[in-house]
Amino acid sequence: MLTDLERKALQNRQRQLVNNLFDQRKPAANGLMVYRNSLLMNAARALSLTYPVMTQLIGEQAMTILARELLLNHPPHSGDWAEWGGELSDLVRQTQALAEMGFLQDVARLEWVLHQVGRASPAPIDVTTLQHLEQIPLNRVRIHVSPAIARISSDYPLEAIWRAHRHLAHSESLDHRGLAEAVADHQGESHLLIYQQSAVPRIRPLSALENQWFIDIQRGLSVAELLDRHPQMDFAQWLSDAIAHRLITHLSKHFF
């Protein structure tokens, strides 16, 4: 058995090494540098796996610099590198050198969501609850969106930027002019739905109408209220698609 004092002392000695490891601004001896390099390389590799398009856009060196910043301010805490780096979008927003490429923050946000959705276990659909649509007044029926899907809205043509980069081996092969035109021509907000199909995360654009439909579902509007608010929506077709792509989990009946 250890006394509390002995345990605390050991914790402090271990903590001292960890502090010297994470705060890479302090000078370090050769042995400690091996650990620092290893930590930074692990972190940079994790970021590049989670954010492949960001890596294409700004390069590995810039990603390593961002990894160093993230380590200092948002160190890993789960033991799984795949869960680290969710704050990259915020860091990009705060980094002056990247400010002129305003879309980067949204690309980072999209890649993090893709990463999360791609690792999630798809929620099953309780198809028995579909009978609520026939058995209960629609003003008492609510739709429940799957927790394993996500939506993103952006002022940039986010899908075009992402698709242009995701399979590139080298940024030199990018169609810069085409992409620049797509960005310049883009007007208004773009909306994307991210969901999982065949164990792989997928992206598809949402119209402004579909996006608002999802927002209203998540606000808890009943089916009757949804249909009232969105008369242009083809509910039967939407429901069929939502079931096929596991976008919803169930319908519920609620009481006033």
Added chain:
Amino acid sequence: MTCSKNSVVGVGLRYPHYEMALNGSSSIDFVEVHAENFFAEGGITAVLLDDIRSHYKLSLHGTALGLGSAMGVNEHYLERLKHLVERSDPWLLSDHAAFTWSRFNHQDVHAGDLLPLEFSHQAMTVMAENVDRVQQRLGQKILVENISQYVTFHPATLSETEFLVSLVERTQCGLLVDLNNLLVNAHNAGCDDPLSYAKAWLREIPPHSIGEFHLAGSTPVPASEILVDDHAQPVTDSGWSLFRFATELAGPRPTLIEWDNQLPTWPELVQQAERARAIIHEVHTNAH
């Protein structure tokens, strides 16, 4: 000496080799994967894990348990490892004699690496508590691997082998002996003859406590520079020589080739495992 179920060889399975490993035929007996890479509840890794298990015996190798952490093993991590173990029913389960959970900037952190332990009675008590807790939670014996280390953490009151032997006695865990780590540590300690150092280290370990060997190679450096266990090269001649000695001493044990950086082709990797198998058979034949 028997040459049966322990005469098995495997390789660390890394992503670029998945297609070859899972679609072609292979002579290897088992593969090792890093546990954390399969923590996701869904997605492609969950599918891959099932595919891997249908082809090979599975060794789950953790890199983040932090068994020597004075603040204990992270509960959330342990719960997820338990879930993965239940899902994958691994043939072997291992992690390292290292610490990794600590505090930084007033928050709990995972240090992202295998940090060295001080070889003291206090650290031993902590390590034994953590190993006990993990084995009880997982309902399974684990193997604990000796690490390469690049700083001396604290004046030692035990040798590394005394520390590990005591750990085995107190917890009934097994040891995963990484032979390259012994050579790396000997180099970095300034030993003139790393191979002799490593052999002496092995003689201090009861053979029955060894449950697996790891073999790897490191990028060579001049004697005055720090040698890093980068798993980026084939097993060295010293590594093979040490493996023959270890097999003579302990008998055949499941043996794995670790190669993580500057990956070779799949056939080259398998060839390394086959060389290990040949040595096991030679030692077995000579012993009879």
